[in-house]
Amino acid sequence: MATAKNGAAAAERRRQILDAAVRVFARQGFHTCRVSDIADEAGVAYGLVYHYFRSKDAVLDTLFRDRWSLMTALIEDVDRQDLPVRDKLHAITSFIIDSYRHDPELMKVIIVEVTRAANSFGQTHLTEIRKAYDGIATIVEHGQAAGELRTDITSQFAAMAFYGAIEQVLTSWIFDLLPFGEVEAEQAKTLIVETICGGLDAK
Structure with missing residues (x-):
């Protein structure tokens, strides 16, 4: 006891x-x-x-790995589900945006100090960062194979564009470049997916 x-x-x-x-x-x-x-x-x-x-770096490393592992697990779980590709991407977007809503300081630290950091610390986590990109790319590939997405854009490029759009929106909220609230958060979930999947071409 x-x-x-x-x-x-x-x-x-x-x-x-x-x-x-x-x-x-x-x-x-x-x-x-x-x-x-x-x-x-x-x-x-x-x-x-x-x-x-053992160090300040170890603290940041733990914060990043704990949160990032949750996201990669979510991506893998979403990919196993029998859902349209837009729904899968929406689930990933929702997870990341809701993470920011619930813990904005932690997400700020991860984005500013790790994933967007052009330093040695960010470089040491490239393998884990790429694991998330690869998971998203796999979802895109499945969508392409099912005829839901165009095939002339590589899955890796689409994955980077998709995650990059999410991260840029979060960065805009972090630095108060865009208004943030419940309405904006919910709108962003749909707008990001539709911008990436639907593009900006007039229908």
Whole structure:
């Protein structure tokens, strides 16, 4: 019983540190903050952060991997479902946009500090980032094979354009370049899919 309680307490303390790191990274930027800033935000001793994470980079790595693995799992699950390709892409768009709605600071950190970061940290996660692109490309390929999507555009290019559109919309919300609210979030889910799948050609 004591071991279980200790394990739960350790997990809670680790989560407390991660949540504090999100707030610090979002507020100050990853490169300008220190481990002591995370400790102060979490209300814990400086050394306790190092007990759970070997470095500031390890904290960011954990935040990214935890969230990104959820998305890649969602993409794989959606692809297994018997749905039209637009519905599959809408499900992915909804997951990402809803993630931003529920935890905007975490999504800001992931986008600004990892997926759009032109630095060594972003480079080390290219394999995981590409896994998501590859999953989306597979969905596009299945849509092409079913005659739902045109075949003169490669699936990889379509996947990058699709995810890039989502990320750009989120970036616009992060930096207040576009208005954000419940209505805008719901509209974006449909507009992104239709822009990519339907294009801008007049019918």
